[in-house]
Amino acid sequence: MDKVSREEQLASWIDAEQVARSKLAAPGSMSLAQVSELSPTEFFNGIGQGQLPCPPFGHLVDFVPIEWAEGFFLFQGSPDTRHYNPLGIVHGGYAATLLDSCMGCAIHTRLQRGQGYTTTDLRISYIRALTDKVGPVRAEGRIVHLGRTTAIAEGRIYDVDDRLYAVGSTTCLIMGSPS
Template identity: 75%
Template sequence: MQSPSRDTLLAQWQDQEQAMRTRLAGPGSLPLAQVSELTPQEFFEGIGNGELPSPPIGTLLDFVPIEWSSGLFVFQGTPDARHYNPLGTVHGGYAATLLDSCMGCAIHTRLQKGQGYTTLDLRISYVRALTADSGPVRAEGKIVHLGRSTALAEGRIYDVDGRLYATGSTTCMILQPRG
């Protein structure tokens, strides 16, 4: 089977992003008590279908969720000059935030109702600079290990041509329900 052409794949990525942007509600957050009443699937589906507010960080850095399933989460964004550092490339914090988000959300997809998480450790390796010419990029996070008290995930940022921009790994603490 032949792989889709670059133009076809780029059009698919752009269509997926636009479809998600159309569905997302405005930015906001929910009280922790309300989030803890939802399963991870209910939480992410609620965001993805516009029933729950979209996370404000996505608005600030202009990225959206594209795909999620048990142990996997993918965000997409298109870096531009708003994200530049003084040296004329996208600030490393953009990639770090995308990776922290996709890896943390991948972990969240596997938690039990009422559990939460927080990042304990975040490691990023930059492979090449992101610029406004990079086009859309995807940040894909996958769980490596989910334990009782900690979880580990890996992530990578790549473009439509499969070029790797950064990789990351995280350790998250699993927070148990209160009471």
């Protein structure tokens, strides 16, 4: 199998983000009751296909959902100077937000209709600084454990060269009863 060049990989990532952005509806919110009426597949596919409002927070930090499956979630975005701290690098909260989002959404993909979750613990390890020169980064979350009342997921942020910027793990409390 031929190895994909960096330029081809970067073009693929940029294309995937443009396609994802083109499908998203305007930012908006749904109530917890509305979300709990949907299965995770209906919810995430509805957002990804522009049938449900895109969560406003994604626009604030400028990242979009790229791919999801049961127990897995992938976001992509490009940090820029809007995300800088006073030291001239991307604020650590940007990476923490991306990781919290991808790990929480990975957990959400495995919940049943009528269930919700909330983060009870978030652990982040920063590997290297993010800047506006990095280009697109991906935040990938995967479930480690899903129980009746808690779930654990791990996540990582990396660039097109597979350089690691941050890793994290979360514990989430599962709320509600399955429908």
